[in-house]
Amino acid sequence: MLKEEAFYIGYITKTKGLKGEVQLYFEFEDYEQLDLDVLFVEMNGKLVPYFVASHKLQANQTGTFYFDDIDHIDKAQPLVKKKVYLPLSKKPEREDDEFYYTDLKGFIAIDETLGELGEIIEVNEYPQQFVATVHYKNRDVLFPLNEDFILEIDDEENTLHLDLPEGLLDIYLGN
DSSP: OOGGGEEEEEEEEEEETTTTEEEEEEOSTTGGGSOOSEEEEEETTEEEEEEEEEEEEOTTSEEEEEETTOOSHHHHGGGTTOEEEEEGGGSOOOOTTOOOGGGGTTOEEEETTTEEEEEEEEEEEOSSOEEEEEEETTEEEEEEOOTTTEEEEETTTTEEEEOOOTTTTHHHHTO
């Protein structure tokens, strides 16, 4: 399977015990709704299928997994820190009115004062907030996706209108 045919759900954080169990940290918001019978682990740029023998989901965005044919910690160790994907066909359907900050990837960010900043190339979730990355003036700049800064999201024009605090981007630009 190619990466374009899959969506990212998280990464394996560590092994647990000696019998090959691994812990998966979910970065996919609705991980409880996922069909987790086969996980695709990125190994050397390729997605390799791992069949789930059993799993248990936790409330803290993690789950523990046993895979078929991985019955010892030494077999599980190479999976640690690897990204995990599922086929696009297993992506849960969303309601038409559901919108997530991660949907802003590809939108054009426009600041009230500075004008067009550029295309949002990445949206990352951190414990306290979501942060967008834009390539602006030959540098990658980050800014929080905070309700106080967002003036309007136009999903027909794919634009995000912002009023960023004065001096925020100067940190990256060295002004």
